[in-house]
Amino acid sequence: MEIETGEGQVQIHLVTKQEQYAVPDIPYSIGANVTQEELNTFVNALLQESGDAKRSKPIDFEFIVLNEFLRSRLNFHLKERSISFEDVIEIEYIERFPVPEPQNCLLHDDWVSAVETYGKWILTGCYDNTVNVWLVNGKHLLTIPGHSAPIKAVTWISVSDKVGVFASASQDQTVMIWEWNIETNAVDCIYVCKGHERGVDSIATSPSAKLLASGSWDTMLKIWSCELHNEGDEEVASKRLKGEQTRTPISTLSGHREAISGIQWITEDSVLTGSWDHTLRVWDLAQGGIKSEINGNKPIFDVSHSKLNGLVITCSADKSVRLYDLRSNSGTIVKNTYSGHTQWVQSVFWSTTEEHLFISGSYDNCVKLWDMRSSKAPLFDLLGHEDKVHDCDWSNPKYMVSGGADNSVRIFKSKKSI
Numbered sequence: 214m215e216i217e218t219g220e221g222q223v224q225i226h227l228v229t230k231q232e233q234y235a236v237p238d239i240p241y242s243i244g245a246n247v248t249q250e251e252l253n254t255f256v257n258a259l260l261q262e263s264g265d266a267k268r269s270k271p272i273d274f275e276f277i278v279l280n281e282f283l284r285s286r287l288n289f290h291l292k293e294r295s296i297s298f299e300d301v302i303e304i305e306y307i308e309r310f311p312v313p314e315p316q317n318c319l320l321h322d323d324w325v326s327a328v329e330t331y332g333k334w335i336l337t338g339c340y341d342n343t344v345n346v347w348l349v350n351g352k353h354l355l356t357i358p359g360h361s362a363p364i365k366a367v368t369w370i371s372v373s374d375k376v377g378v379f380a381s382a383s384q385d386q387t388v389m390i391w392e393w394n395i396e397t398n399a400v401d402c403i404y405v406c407k408g409h410e411r412g413v414d415s416i417a418t419s420p421s422a423k424l425l426a427s428g429s430w431d432t433m434l435k436i437w438s439c440e441l442h443n444e445g446d447e448e449v450a451s452k453r454l455k456g457e458q459t460r461t462p463i464s465t466l467s468g469h470r471e472a473i474s475g476i477q478w479i480t481e482d483s484v485l486t487g488s489w490d491h492t493l494r495v496w497d498l499a500q501g502g503i504k505s506e507i508n509g510n511k512p513i514f515d516v517s518h519s520k521l522n523g524l525v526i527t528c529s530a531d532k533s534v535r536l537y538d539l540r541s542n543s544g545t546i547v548k549n550t551y552s553g554h555t556q557w558v559q560s561v562f563w564s565t566t567e568e569h570l571f572i573s574g575s576y577d578n579c580v581k582l583w584d585m586r587s588s589k590a591p592l593f594d595l596l597g598h599e600d601k602v603h604d605c606d607w608s609n610p611k612y613m614v615s616g617g618a619d620n621s622v623r624i625f626k627s628k629k630s631i
Contacts, residue, residue: 221245223287224301227256231308234272236263240301245288252276252283256306273309275584278302282587310570310592313582313613313625317351318597324363325616327381330609331369336379337622338364344381346393346400349612349624355393359402361385366416369608370425370439378403380425380439384412388427390439390460404460406437417476417484424463426484428473434486434496435462466496468503475516475527485539487513487527495539507537507546517561521568524548524585528558534573536585549588553581559603566610567629574602580615580623597623 223245227236236259243255257271276283279294283304291298319335327338335347340363346355362384370378370390377393388406393399411430418425418439425439437460471489479485483504484496489512497504511529518525525537534551541548556576564570570592574580578598581591600618607613613625 221298223291223298226301226303227259228303228305229307230305234260234274234306234308236260243287245298246286248286249276249283252287252304252306274306275309277305277307277586280586282584284587284589310567310582310584311628312593313595313627315595315597316612316624316626317349319347319351319353319622319624321345321620321622323620324603324618325620325622326363326365326603327367328604328606328614328616328622329367329369330606330612330614331372331377332609334369334372334377335614335622335624336367336369337616338367338381338383340364342383342385344379344391346377347622349609351624354398355400357391357400359389360387362412365412365414368416368418368425370418371422378439378441380406380416380418382413382416382427386410386412386429388413388416388425388437390425390441392441402458403441404458406435406460406462408435408462408465409433411472414472414474415476417478419478420481424481426476426478428476428486428488430472432467432469432471432473432488432490434466434469434473434476434484436464436466436484436498437462464498464501466498466501466503468494471512474512474514477516477518477525479518485516485518485525487516489513493525493527493537493539505539507539509535509546514558515560517563517571519563519568519571520565521563524563526561526563526571526573528561528573530557532556532558532575534558534561534571534583549585551583551588551591553589553591554579556601559601560605560615562605562607564607564610572605572607572613572615574605574615574617576601578602578617578619580605580613580625582613595623595625597621 222242323339323341337345342360344357360383366382382388386409390404409429413429415428425437469488475487477485482499491509493507495504532554536549554575558575560574569585580595582593583591598617602617605615616622
């Protein structure tokens with residue numbers, strides 16, 4: 214009882230995967246009511262004693278106990294999980310992810326509803342029906358008209374030294390594929406993809422960059438070719454002269470009962486979708502049907518699949534982000550729930566280099582940076598938007614980018630070396 218109330222000692226074993234911060238591999242006895250800050254001081258003192266006295270300033274560490282970040286006193290953390298205080302407690306410590314630095318603010322003429330980065334380029338889509346191309350340093354390169362209704366999604370298809378290819382999806386029921394000559398800064402619409410009967414809310418490029426998936430308010434998932442000249446150069450040239458640049462879908466898959474709001478490719482033959490019908494579905498393109506389905510209890514607004522850990526995060530109107538493991542056979546559908554936003558969460562995106570980290574954007578005007586091992590609180594709030602956040606992106610490991618109803622794109626730079 215003494216230990217549970219914080220008056221006793223517990224035995225701990227300190228471990229780290231960051232070998233430069235390793236301390237002697239022996240048990241330590243500490244106060245049961247120790248806090249994260251006190252543990253940080255303790256580990257830094259051990260590093261000094263072990264001969265690392267040259268370090269100019271203490272290192273900020275995070276502490277992981279039973280696969281979760283320590284966010285309360287150790288005795289409370291253990292008691293909540295019914296762990297015996299007589300056991301030796303293993304505590305893993307890692308260097309704290311540095312605070313992202315605010316960079317540029319890219320001003321638009323209307324709501325920004327879609328963002329995606331590729332290297333030094335940023336692609337944005339707006340409610341004024343335009344697509345825009347920017348540099349991450351804030352320089353505006355292009356405003357591209359063409360759609361007849363607000364843009365809801367954008368995606369890069371491929372980028373070389375001379376040519377960039379990207380796509381945009383709109384409430385005008387079309388997906389447009391664009392070819393951008395980087396040297397001359399000129400852009401052409403190569404194809405207009407027609408087939409959806411309602412607005413297109415989400416698009417994604419396959420790993421090979423040969424296919425495009427789109428999801429719509431008509432509940433349909435459509436697969437398109439996004440190769441530029443696969444119909445033969447002469448035929449393409451003829452169609453351009455006639456103004457006929459229409460492309461039809463390779464396949465159409467039905468099964469959702471309401472709008473498809475998020476799409477991610479898992480492999481070249483499988484696509485993940487999230488829908489307002491409360492379901493996550495994995496589609497087998499080779500078989501032309503549903504491979505697996507998870508039923509939730511809220512409309513899903515966005516999905517993100519991590520190629521690093523295989524996990525999926527979703528967001529919805531109940532202000533929460535949920536973590537799923539599509540490979541799980543344990544029967545537990547939701548692996549974790551992350552609470553902290555105060556309004557609808559509209560967008561989520563996994564880090565492409567940090568397997569535990571993701572960001573979320575919400576109608577509370579805030580983007581939050583999370584570690585999947587810390588469900589009760591985000592690592593950081595990325596502030597700056599003055600209205601609803603519609604979309605967020607972390608495709609470039611150096612930059613967290615978000616667009617919102619304040620007509621702006623906000624850029625935060627990661628200070629962690631990539």
